[in-house]
Amino acid sequence: MQNDIQEVLYSEETIQAKVKELGAAISRDYQGRNPLVICVLKGAFIFMADLAKNITVPIALDFMAVSSYGNSTRSSGEVRIVKDLDSSVEGRDVIIVEDIIDSGLTLSYIIDVLERRNAKSVHVVALFDKPGRRTADLNADYTGFTIPDAFVVGYGLDYAEKYRNLPYVGVLKPEIYSN
Ligand code: XMP
Numbered sequence: 001m002q003n004d005i006q007e008v009l010y011s012e013e014t015i016q017a018k019v020k021e022l023g024a025a026i027s028r029d030y031q032g033r034n035p036l037v038i039c040v041l042k043g044a045f046i047f048m049a050d051l052a053k054n055i056t057v058p059i060a061l062d063f064m065a066v067s068s069y070g071n072s073t074r075s076s077g078e079v080r081i082v083k084d085l086d087s088s089v090e091g092r093d094v095i096i097v098e099d100i101i102d103s104g105l106t107l108s109y110i111i112d113v114l115e116r117r118n119a120k121s122v123h124v125v126a127l128f129d130k131p132g133r134r135t136a137d138l139n140a141d142y143t144g145f146t147i148p149d150a151f152v153v154g155y156g157l158d159y160a161e162k163y164r165n166l167p168y169v170g171v172l173k174p175e176i177y178s179n
Pocket residue numbers: 043068073074075098099100101102103104105106107150151152153157158159
């Protein structure tokens with residue numbers, strides 16, 4: 001698996017330090033509140049676990065899975081809920097945890113759904129952001145790393161369901177895509 005990686009962009013140490021910073025910022029901003037933290041599956045699962053350990057205010061956790069029609073590296077904008085939340089968001093302060101914002105279409109769909117369900121507030125934390133590819137008009141409230149337009153894997157992010165378990169984030173060798 002490691003042999004498929006062309007370059008490590010963010011080491012495990014770099015990611016962990018950033019996740020601590022994001023957790024501290026969220027803990028400060030949500031002082032006295034009890035937000036519902038929503039993990040967008042599957043890509044955000046490792047980020048969610050590490051982030052949750054660094055949030056010091058009481059939180060509730062929930063999970064949502066969405067699928068976007070399109071090929072494996074580009075979202076089509078047509079999104080559907082594959083696994084919905086177990087809890088109601090009505091009147092809750094909600095924090096959406098995303099692995100990466102690319103076009104922004106997935107996230108704008110999720111935000112729209114949560115607002116229509118009358119969440120009190122909806123904010124977004126994304127570990128990675130590719131602003132160069134944005135088509136939807138939105139930005140994360142908390143961003144880990146701004147990255148150029150490259151397809152990255154590791155730390156929850158996959159290519160064809162592989163590489164999610166790498167503790168770092170990197171780019172694949174080009175020949176992996178052509179196999
Ligand atoms: P949109 O375009 O809707 O897409 O913002 C967000 C989702 O697309 C996936 N995505 C990636 N997955 N490496 C990945 O493994 C990437 O570089 C990448 N870029 C986008 C991801 O599921 C994200 O939630």
